[in-house]
Amino acid sequence: MVGTVPDEDFPLVEGPCRMTDSGLVVSQYTLKVARGTPALLAAACLTARVMGIQNPRALLAGDIGVGHGSSRIYEYLSRSLEALSPRGITFHYIQPDLDWHNRILLKMEELSTRPMLVADAGYMYVAKMSGYASSYDLFTPDVGEMAFLADDKAPHPFYTRGFLTQEEDQIPQLIQRAHKTGGSAQHLLVKGRCDHIAAGGRIVEIICDPCVEAMEPIGGTGDTLTGLVTGLLAANLPLLDSCLKAARANRLMGALASPTPASSVKELLRFLPRALEDLLRGEGWEAERQC
Amino acid sequence: MTFLRKILGRRQPPARSKDQWGDRGRGLLVFDHTSEVIRAESCLRKEGFQIRIKGPPPGLSTGCDMVIEFPLIQELAVRRALAEAKINLKSVVAVEGPLLEPVSLIRVKDFGDYVMVRAANMKLTVDKRDGLIVNVSGGGCPDVPYLADALVGKRLCEAPEPRSLGHTLCGYALQMAFEEVTRLCPG
Numbered sequence: 001m002v003g004t005v006p007d008e009d010f011p012l013v014e015g016p017c018r019m020t021d022s023g024l025v026v027s028q029y030t031l032k033v034a035r036g037t038p039a040l041l042a043a044a045c046l047t048a049r050v051m052g053i054q055n056p057r058a059l060l061a062g063d064i065g066v067g068h069g070s071s072r073i074y075e076y077l078s079r080s081l082e083a084l085s086p087r088g089i090t091f092h093y094i095q096p097d098l099d100w101h102n103r104i105l106l107k108m109e110e111l112s113t114r115p116m117l118v119a120d121a122g123y124m125y126v127a128k129m130s131g132y133a134s135s136y137d138l139f140t141p142d143v144g145e146m147a148f149l150a151d152d153k154a155p156h157p158f159y160t161r162g163f164l165t166q167e168e169d170q171i172p173q174l175i176q177r178a179h180k181t182g183g184s185a186q187h188l189l190v191k192g193r194c195d196h197i198a199a200g201g202r203i204v205e206i207i208c209d210p211c212v213e214a215m216e217p218i219g220g221t222g223d224t225l226t227g228l229v230t231g232l233l234a235a236n237l238p239l240l241d242s243c244l245k246a247a248r249a250n251r252l253m254g255a256l257a258s259p260t261p262a263s264s265v266k267e268l269l270r271f272l273p274r275a276l277e278d279l280l281r282g283e284g285w286e287a288e289r290q291c
Numbered sequence: 292m293t294f295l296r297k298i299l300g301r302r303q304p305p306a307r308s309k310d311q312w313g314d315r316g317r318g319l320l321v322f323d324h325t326s327e328v329i330r331a332e333s334c335l336r337k338e339g340f341q342i343r344i345k346g347p348p349p350g351l352s353t354g355c356d357m358v359i360e361f362p363l364i365q366e367l368a369v370r371r372a373l374a375e376a377k378i379n380l381k382s383v384v385a386v387e388g389p390l391l392e393p394v395s396l397i398r399v400k401d402f403g404d405y406v407m408v409r410a411a412n413m414k415l416t417v418d419k420r421d422g423l424i425v426n427v428s429g430g431g432c433p434d435v436p437y438l439a440d441a442l443v444g445k446r447l448c449e450a451p452e453p454r455s456l457g458h459t460l461c462g463y464a465l466q467m468a469f470e471e472v473t474r475l476c477p478g
Binding site: 094097125145214 | 324325326346349355357392393394396398400402405409411412414418423425428429430434435437438439443458459461462463464
């Protein structure tokens, strides 16, 4: 998993990450889990624990939006990809940089075994902008970002044109359009009131239950979903099955936590292991409140 | 008289649409970082310049950026204002075609005691009872978690404006949400 932490002085760090009683630990650093990449890592680590697999590895640098940490990540990746030879990479909060993105993608194409590629947040933006979105296996946008993926002219969600309505009932059309105009990865997991899973521009699954309205304003709940998918993919589950289980487990985590719009993702993460275990046992989510 | 009319007639510009003339008279201020665009925008608006935030044309775009559109005739004054504010201008280019507009639609969702405002890909949620910022979500640029840390847990009246700390388009969008929620929950 590749991303940034909101601390300018945080160095470039690469190594396994794990959840401990004191928090998320990467290399010798303990990170606060509030949202963003630390939330992604925490969810992936908890998922790995439930699935009984090794902790995933993280590549991190401090960046508060100036792009210095992101540049260090790009540079490190371009140098070390071959040595790392990852089975899969999830790219996350990284400053979009078209030139660096294309260089990294080229390096990945040169590897003897191409890793599975998942992109969310800033890296999804630059992957789409590059015109090589279809080189990715999975994007995990929300509905606003889905409209951006469907807009072949917009380089960032900030410029999504107004005719592309960012409403949930438009998601099927946006998915189709993004696929047609080259803005989509091979698969999509669109986060929303109902989560939509798509393959090749066609919706294959819609997950609406349990529905926890208060999750939308809580920063990091999209990151935990991407972390769940990452953990399940690392456990060798097929991609569509990983998306389906992740969407259900993330919703169940929310239902178990009974959050308000003022809750934090850290409060929700406490329930992730139980949510996933319940789901894997085939219990729990069916009984929850319907939307 | 006929001679004079001929001379004057020759000096008249050929008929053009208003837009064409507008395009020919507009320039773009290009900066290395979005944070400089945000500072330049504040500075130039304060100085009374008629400017607009736009998406860069494809040849200039690097991934997460914006440019400032301004009347080219004011280039000298604009350059002077930026230099006085110690804002590094990378270049000035003439506008040669239509540019992308920033998202202008802002959505508001009511959660009872809380209100969530979404601008582009950014969401800001506030407790209506006391103006406390309780959550920031969405976005994808690295300043989002940084801005969220700075804002969450503070009241609107005491929180820093996102534009004072942000460096990216996501930070700029969060500023739009911040302004709207401040309008909705004054005091």
